[in-house]
Amino acid sequence: MHIHFIAIGGAAMHNLAIALHKKGYQVTGSDDEIFDPSRSRLNQYGLLPPEYGWFPHKINQDIDVIILGMHARKDNPELLKAQELQLKVYSYPEYLYEQCKDKKRIVIGGSHGKTTITSMVMHVLKKLDYQFDYMVGAQIEGFDTMVQLSHDAPIAIFEGDEYLSSPIDLRPKFHWYKPHVALLTGVAWDHINVFPTWENYVEQFKIFADSLSKNATFIWYTMDKELQDISQDLRKDIKSLAYKELPAQLKNGKSIVTFNNTSYELSVFGAHNLQNINGARMICAELGINDNDFFECISSFKGAAKRLQTLKEKKNTAVFLDFAHSPSKLKATVEAVKLQYPERKLVACMELHTFSSLNKDFLPQYKDTMAAADVAYVYFNPEVLKHKHLPAINQTLVHDAFGTNNVSVFSNTTELQKLLLQSTWENTNLLFMSSGNFSGIDFVDFSEKILK
Template identity: 80%
Template sequence: MNIHFIAIGGAAMHNLAIALHKKGYRVTGSDDEIFDPSRSRLQTHGLLPKAFGWFPEQINSSIDVIILGMHARKDNPELIRAQELNLKVYSYPEYLYEQCKEKKRVVIGGSHGKTTITSMVMHVLKELGHKFDYMVGAQIEGFDTMVQLSHDAPIAIFEGDEYLSSPIDLRPKFHWYKPHVALLTGVAWDHINVFPTWENYVEQFTLFADTLASDATLIWYLMDPELQKIADHLRPDIKSLAYDELPCALTNGKSTVTFNGNNYTLSVFGPHNLQNLNGARLLCAELGIADDTFFKCISSFKGAAKRLQTLRSEESAAVFLDFAHSPSKLEATVKAVKQQYPHRKLVACMELHTFSSLNKDFLPHYKNSMQEADMAYVYFNPKVVAHKKLPPINEEMVRVAFGTDNVTVFSDTDKLQQTLHSLNWENSNLLLMSSGNFSGIDFKEFAKGLF
């Protein structure tokens, strides 16, 4: 099987390329630019293109499959050549389905928490020695890649992203997978460049529920009003299971869950993680894993990268890193850290980095989202705003949008870093939140040098 990737350098694409290479397929790829960690990882596996750019002359009838990444455009010369030759062109999620259509498919979706729950389920299955294929949106401790595909694993666990499949396939990725077991964490408006209205965004989750396989199970978060509506109108063959936040006790900064009379100390914390944990428990039960077995395994789960990840922890200070960028994620993450360490000062620092967050019409959705922090710093890079071809924003505009007196806004990463270094970190926590890197911060090195 000869497979060629157009735009091989993407986070998801390069992981799929490595997974198929490990499975024994002949993999080639192209891209106009590739950055680390994708670049070094592709190089390690002998998959890094010899030259950057698009080379339509290399597209020929010996290629069995083309996989098209979102980074490519509809007028990509390699894509045009593949279409002229009538080669089969797949989107990333379409090919995942193709690889796993004979397996039991499990999909975790929702506007927040899907990476964490996928990671939790993967952690439990690995602890128990189960064989499974997977695709997850973050690097997880104990797993070499974000994608694994095999010939013999009976189960496939997918993180279900609602973003578009490819430049020529404008369906959300998670509409492709047709799961036998699905979980939805909640619905909070995101990707406004693709789903310009709330109604249009919510509709994607309703449509997802309709894609479930016959006699499937849908697990959903009880307190989300949109999921309640979806659950009320499921097909009669679908089993509906709702979950809520697990109650826990807080002792010396550790969360302890009591379940069926047994106590389990966790390495993760916060209301969202306790919701995620309960959802993961129900999902694992659908895979035949008993509750007590689940809790014994999950006690050692430390979280996925950038999902309330502990970068540094000392006796009186800690640094956490989170992917939070939407208003609901931001508010929940700030609140979680403050609740876990109520006697420490919390400095919450977030970057406006996505198309939605940098859109001046979307900014008012951030009102009061960082009010739980003692000090709140918001950063944006004007060059990123211009690159995304959005109307300019300024520091005062952002400050007013967030709406609380604890917020200070920066548009210069050096000034932000200098300010953070100047603070007294005794009895304090720093929470860094971004889908980017604050224009070049090495998070682990920054945490090491902070106090």
């Protein structure tokens, strides 16, 4: 089978391309630009396009499947040629479903925490030698790729993203998967460029709950108001299970969970992770894994990349990196680090990088989200606003939106980096939060300079 990727360089797309290549398919692709790590990883597997650009003359009847990435546009020359030839064009999630439609599908969704719970379940299944396919939105320790597809694995674990499927398929990705076991972590408004109202955003999660396979299990976080409502309106054949945060004790900077009279020391911390672990436990129970085996395995889980990841640590200082950009996740992450290390000063740095976070109408959602930090720095790049065709914002507007006196706002990354490098880090933690890189910070290298 010959599969061609239009916009192969995306984070999700290049991982799917590698997975299908490993499965034995003939894979080709095109893109107008490809950056690392996608570039290096595609090159490693012989999948890097020989030249950048779109080449409609290469689209022909010998291609069995076209997979269209979000980076492409509706008028992409290769897409137009594929449509002219009436080739089958799939979105990324649609083809994942096509590959796994005969497997037991487990899908983890929600506005935050879905990558972490997916990673936790994968970690446990691997420890217990389960065979499974997967798709997850971050690099996980012990896994070479973010996507794996096989001929014989009986189950598939998917992270369920609510963002759009492709330029010509405007359904949220997770509407495609029709899971047998589904988990939702909570609903907190995001992607306002696609879902301009709160009601429209919430509706996508209601549609997801109704898309479950017959006799499926729906697992949901009990403290979320929207999920409480959704759980009351499930189909009669769906089993509903609610979960909450696991109680834990803090000893020597480590979180200790006691379950069924046995104590387990965790490698992660924070209220969200204690929620996530309990959700992952309930998914694993649906797969026949007992609680003792689950906790023995999960105790060694160190987190997914950029999910409260410890970049560097010494005696009384640590540098953390988190993907947090939505208001609810930002607040939870700052509070988690402060609670875990109450004796240390916390310097929290947040980058406004997504379409939602840079939108001046959305900015008030960030009120008080960094109040738990001793010092808070918020950074935005005016050039990113221009690139996203958003109205300009200024430092005063951002400062007023966050609403606390501990916040200082920067629009120049050089000034922020200089301030951080000149600061004293004795008995102090540094927390970076962004879906970007603060306009060019190498976080690992920067962490080493901080702790030097």
